Amino acid sequence: xxxxxxxxxGPAPVPEDVLLEMARPIIHHRSAEAxxxxxxxxxxxxYTFQTQNDVLILTASGTGALEAAxxxxxxxxxxxxxxxxxxxxxxxxxxxxxxxxxxxxLDFEWGQAxxxxxxxxxxxxxxxxxxxxxxxxxxxxxxxxPIEEIxxxxxxxxxxxxxxxxxxxxxxxxxxxxxxxxxxxxxxxKALMLxxxxxxxxxxxxxxxxxxxxxxxxxYFNLKAARKKMVDFDTPxxxxxxxxMGLRVALRxxxxxxxxxxxxxxxxxxxxxxxxxxxxxxxxxSARPAEGLTAFRVPEGFKEGDIRGKLSDRFGITTVGxxxxxKGKIVRIGHMGYFDELDVVxxxxxxxxxxxxxxYKVVPGIAVTAAQKVLLSAKx
Numbered sequence: 001x002x003x004x005x006x007x008x009x010g011p012a013p014v015p016e017d018v019l020l021e022m023a024r025p026i027i028h029h030r031s032a033e034a035x036x037x038x039x040x041x042x043x044x045x046x047y048t049f050q051t052q053n054d055v056l057i058l059t060a061s062g063t064g065a066l067e068a069a070x071x072x073x074x075x076x077x078x079x080x081x082x083x084x085x086x087x088x089x090x091x092x093x094x095x096x097x098x099x100x101x102x103x104x105x106l107d108f109e110w111g112q113a114x115x116x117x118x119x120x121x122x123x124x125x126x127x128x129x130x131x132x133x134x135x136x137x138x139x140x141x142x143x144x145x146p147i148e149e150i151x152x153x154x155x156x157x158x159x160x161x162x163x164x165x166x167x168x169x170x171x172x173x174x175x176x177x178x179x180x181x182x183x184x185x186x187x188x189x190k191a192l193m194l195x196x197x198x199x200x201x202x203x204x205x206x207x208x209x210x211x212x213x214x215x216x217x218x219x220y221f222n223l224k225a226a227r228k229k230m231v232d233f234d235t236p237x238x239x240x241x242x243x244x245m246g247l248r249v250a251l252r253x254x255x256x257x258x259x260x261x262x263x264x265x266x267x268x269x270x271x272x273x274x275x276x277x278x279x280x281x282x283x284x285x286s287a288r289p290a291e292g293l294t295a296f297r298v299p300e301g302f303k304e305g306d307i308r309g310k311l312s313d314r315f316g317i318t319t320v321g322x323x324x325x326x327k328g329k330i331v332r333i334g335h336m337g338y339f340d341e342l343d344v345v346x347x348x349x350x351x352x353x354x355x356x357x358x359x360y361k362v363v364p365g366i367a368v369t370a371a372q373k374v375l376l377s378a379k380x
């Protein structure tokens with residue numbers, strides 16, 4: 001029987017102590033104990049997000065957080081700019097269009113980082129922009145985007161900056177307040193080390209001013225209702241409080257390690273994985289890799305499904321392929337959250353053996369050695 005090894009960019013592995021916490025007898029969601037869980041989670045989320053702003057908790061996936069950010073802040077017919085460089089960036093556009101919001105899409109090549117200068121020009125061209133929609137870590141391409149630079153540009157305008165941090169928070173540096181992020185949207189199933197089911201939004205005073213300015217066409221995702229209940233560390237509707245109990249444990253893990261150290265661990269793992277992939281003669285897909293996952297192009301003459309299938313069949317490793325126009329062209333390996341350096345080294349060793357089985361020319365140990373060199377230099 002193979003040991004299951006989840007190496008996808010979400011859902012990500014859940015630590016044993018988090019699983020055990022969620023296995024405890026269920027409590028009532030309006031009890032004092034449940035409110036204490038929310039109190040503790042709110043503090044841990046603020047620390048992890050690096051914010052002093054309100055952090056609201058939704059029972060939804062990260063996509064629910066994106067929808068809530070848009071529908072509560074931008075009225076029908078108003079304008080948003082979407083920094084479109086991947087499948088998940090396009091989700092901002094699709095949600096906005098579903099609510100009759102006008103979208104200006106700044107399109108960038110998939111695998112390339114968005115260019116802040118193009119955003120700056122677009123904001124001058126469209127001064128009536130209400131929101132800029134960006135992505136910290138584009139999961140479909142394995143690309144990290146320059147949110148700090150983008151935040152400085154947006155802060156000089158009347159627009160608010162909404163960031164999809166779903167696969168980035170807890171895996172790569174993000175400083176919500178100092179970077180000028182007005183609406184940070186996060187999901188539970190990535191580097192926060194939980195199953196899917198919770199969404200989070202950090203909301204700045206600048207964003208609240210827009211939210212308070214009109215009546216949003218929202219009921220379940222109404223952020224004013226969520227803010228009202230959060231004053232008493234409660235939620236307007238039934239929360240996934242079993243997940244919140246697990247979240248409290250996961251956030252304590254992050255706090256105990258230290259957020260700077262968490263970012264550093266992910267950076268080391270990312271650089272080691274990239275080095276191993278390149279040592280095999282494979283091409284990284286992203287020009288600016290994100291820290292939580294690594295994407296590489298399928299070598300000519302080979303099939304993405306064969307590589308991923310053998311990783312699963314022989315080693316129990318689950319990875320994912322490309323989406324949309326990248327389907328069949330890339331393989332994505334996740335290393336976010338409950339991962340350490342040895343997990344990356346083991347994953348690369350498995351990839352070596354699988355590629356060898358498929359007839360790809362491999363010098364045994366070459367990827368592992370390259371990764372170890374990165375890890376050893378990082379410790380020096």
